[in-house]
Amino acid sequence: MADGKDDRNDLDTNGGVSRRGFLGSVVPAAVGVAVAREALSAPAAAPAVAELPAGEPAKLTLVVNGRTHKVLVEPRDTLLSVLREKLGLTGTKPGCERGECGACTVLIDGVARYSCLTLALEADGKKVTTVEGLMEGEELGPVQKAFVEEDAFQCGYCTPGQVMAAEGLLRENPEPGLDEIRHGMSGNLCRCGAYAHIFKAVDKAARFRKER
Amino acid sequence: MLPSFRYVRPRTVSEAVKALAAEGARAHAGGTDLLGCLRDGVFDAKSVVSLSGLDDLKGISPTKDGGLKIGALTTLAEVARHPGIAKGWPALAQGAAAAASPQLRNQGTLGGNLCQRPRCWYFRGDFDCARKGGEICYAVEGENTYHAIFGGSGCFIVHPSDTASPLVALRATVKVVGPKGARSLPVEKLFVLPAVDHTRETILAPGEVLTEVLLPPPLEGAKGLYRKVRSRGAWDFALGGVALALSVKDGKVASAGVVLSGVAPTPWRVPEVEKLLVGKALDAKLAAEAAELAVKGAEPMSGNDYKVPLVKGAVEEALLALA
Ligand SMILES: Cc1cc2nc3c(=O)[nH]c(=O)nc-3n(C[C@H](O)[C@H](O)[C@H](O)COP(=O)(O)OP(=O)(O)OC[C@H]3O[C@@H](n4cnc5c(N)ncnc54)[C@H](O)[C@@H]3O)c2cc1C
Ligand code: SF4
Ligand code: FES
Ligand code: FES
Numbered sequence: 001m002a003d004g005k006d007d008r009n010d011l012d013t014n015g016g017v018s019r020r021g022f023l024g025s026v027v028p029a030a031v032g033v034a035v036a037r038e039a040l041s042a043p044a045a046a047p048a049v050a051e052l053p054a055g056e057p058a059k060l061t062l063v064v065n066g067r068t069h070k071v072l073v074e075p076r077d078t079l080l081s082v083l084r085e086k087l088g089l090t091g092t093k094p095g096c097e098r099g100e101c102g103a104c105t106v107l108i109d110g111v112a113r114y115s116c117l118t119l120a121l122e123a124d125g126k127k128v129t130t131v132e133g134l135m136e137g138e139e140l141g142p143v144q145k146a147f148v149e150e151d152a153f154q155c156g157y158c159t160p161g162q163v164m165a166a167e168g169l170l171r172e173n174p175e176p177g178l179d180e181i182r183h184g185m186s187g188n189l190c191r192c193g194a195y196a197h198i199f200k201a202v203d204k205a206a207r208f209r210k211e212r
Numbered sequence: 213m214l215p216s217f218r219y220v221r222p223r224t225v226s227e228a229v230k231a232l233a234a235e236g237a238r239a240h241a242g243g244t245d246l247l248g249c250l251r252d253g254v255f256d257a258k259s260v261v262s263l264s265g266l267d268d269l270k271g272i273s274p275t276k277d278g279g280l281k282i283g284a285l286t287t288l289a290e291v292a293r294h295p296g297i298a299k300g301w302p303a304l305a306q307g308a309a310a311a312a313s314p315q316l317r318n319q320g321t322l323g324g325n326l327c328q329r330p331r332c333w334y335f336r337g338d339f340d341c342a343r344k345g346g347e348i349c350y351a352v353e354g355e356n357t358y359h360a361i362f363g364g365s366g367c368f369i370v371h372p373s374d375t376a377s378p379l380v381a382l383r384a385t386v387k388v389v390g391p392k393g394a395r396s397l398p399v400e401k402l403f404v405l406p407a408v409d410h411t412r413e414t415i416l417a418p419g420e421v422l423t424e425v426l427l428p429p430p431l432e433g434a435k436g437l438y439r440k441v442r443s444r445g446a447w448d449f450a451l452g453g454v455a456l457a458l459s460v461k462d463g464k465v466a467s468a469g470v471v472l473s474g475v476a477p478t479p480w481r482v483p484e485v486e487k488l489l490v491g492k493a494l495d496a497k498l499a500a501e502a503a504e505l506a507v508k509g510a511e512p513m514s515g516n517d518y519k520v521p522l523v524k525g526a527v528e529e530a531l532l533a534l535a
Contacts, residue, residue, distance in 0.1 A: 054258075
């Protein structure tokens with residue numbers, strides 16, 4: 001997952017100005033920091049209603065792969081677009097953007113979900129894990145390693161989503177049988193039809209996780 | 213990109229009701245259906261009212277009478293894996309487990325599953341069809357492979373939900389809170405046939421929020437299941453299906469809920485079949501007779517007559533599985 005590693009290095013939220021990081025952070029020119037509001041991170045005396053007008057960006061605190069980011073988001077921004085375009089975490093892939101393909105799968109509070117159908121504002125206060133976050137230091141995590149060893153992809157476009165779906169499945173059910181794997185992975189399509197290898201990889205990943 | 217909207221996240225149901233009563237406001241539970249509709253321009257939203265801050269509407273708890281209360285924001289995954297539901301109300305557990313994909317079940321809620329918009333491809337596509345306020349139903353002359361064989365008139369959608377039919381079979385009720393207060397009604401009464409109003413699927417008025425689903429206590433000798441037939445083994449809407457909620461006493465059916473899915477604009481209850489079953493021992497002959505009766509009066513369209521034998525077979529198989 002060289003891609004994932006790059007992203008992580010690229011991205012220093014404490015003011016790192018790698019090209020991608022800078023482009024991603026859009027802040028000053030477009031909206032002006034002054035209008036950026038922290039509309040939704042509930043202050044001590046929480047109001048009955050949190051509200052954000054259409055088209056108006058507010059500062060949102062997102063916890064992604066264990067790091068806290070402040071990003072400007074407007075109501076219509078999806079988690080998928082914020083991860084990719086504002087945080088430079090391009091491991092998460094856009095596919096159908098309609099909940100049909102699974103390329104955009106991430107974990108939210110440890111549970112697999114589609115980031116294309118999640119408003120960024122809905123991830124407020126939750127822990128997001130992307131494929132970049134499965135790295136264990138410089139090493140691939142168990143699921144990633146199993147996908148490589150089992151050759152569980154061809155073009156690789158669906159792979160980050162498959163890996164995240166597998167991670168979600170194994171957190172819920174550490175020792176799934178083949179049928180459970182097939183069902184657990186049914187929210188992810190692979191145009192290249194690498195399914196047989198993907199199922200093998202998930203099985204292997206379960207073993208890797210146990211041996212850890 | 214999604215079209216622009218205002219975002220509101222109330223912390224109480226009454227604030228949610230107020231926010232939802234505003235013109236152009238849309239409720240957001242898991243967002244899995246809402247965001248798809250907004251992206252495809254099926255309808256628009258001036259404001260999206262997120263219910264995710266309403267913690268009272270989450271979770272499953274027993275009621276005093278031995279039934280179960282399921283908050284509208286409970287996810288389908290939670291419903292599917294709840295051991296109490298699997299035991300006492302199996303049709304619902306199986307319906308929730310058969311819906312959509314793992315990710316969608318982790319995110320989609322029971323309330324949202326009941327209130328989701330139909331999947332007719334004209335409705336989802338760029339067609340100003342009758343359900344969107346236009347003049348005609350394009351499915352009549354067009355592609356109607358996945359459309360209704362019962363209950364259509366002016367519009368021929370099938371209801372997309374896999375939890376609705378089980379809930380009707382189980383005689384569940386829903387609680388709805390709106391500007392005029394709270395009301396409870398049978399799940400069966402939540403849905404609207406096109407003959408009554410072909411522009412809406414539920415009776416919910418602006419500002420009304422579905423807050424909970426109530427399951428009555430399981431009957432003695434309760435048995436049930438949900439049988440869904442689809443083109444793939446997983447992740448697909450029903451081509452047809454059936455929810456059964458029976459109780460058996462002394463070898464005979466004492467009560468029966470039989471509700472078809474994927475064949476009509478609402479969950480399609482077949483009272484004649486329910487009546488036929490009661491008082492008799494469930495065997496192969498009765499199952500065949502019931503299946504025949506279940507599809508009586510079906511009105512297939514040009515491209516969906518396969519649904520008649522399909523549903524008939526599903527009903528027979530499902531009844532035999534409980535015999
Ligand atoms: C690719 C795909 C495949 C799917 N396959 C299936 C399937 O096979 N079977 C099946 O049953 N479903 C299926 N679904 C539907 C899926 O289960 C629903 O999207 C989900 O259950 C809706 O839940 P939600 O909480 O995300 O709803 P939302 O998207 O938040 O809401 C759906 C609608 O209901 C309204 N609403 C939501 N909650 C309330 C409430 N408490 N009170 C009043 N109104 C409310 C919203 O305004 C909106 O119009 C599929 C969806 C997708 C995208
Ligand atoms: S079946 Fe209903 S939703 Fe589909 S085209 Fe006809 S009117 Fe529109
Ligand atoms: S991009 Fe999210 S499911 Fe296809
Ligand atoms: S490897 Fe190409 S889409 Fe799955």
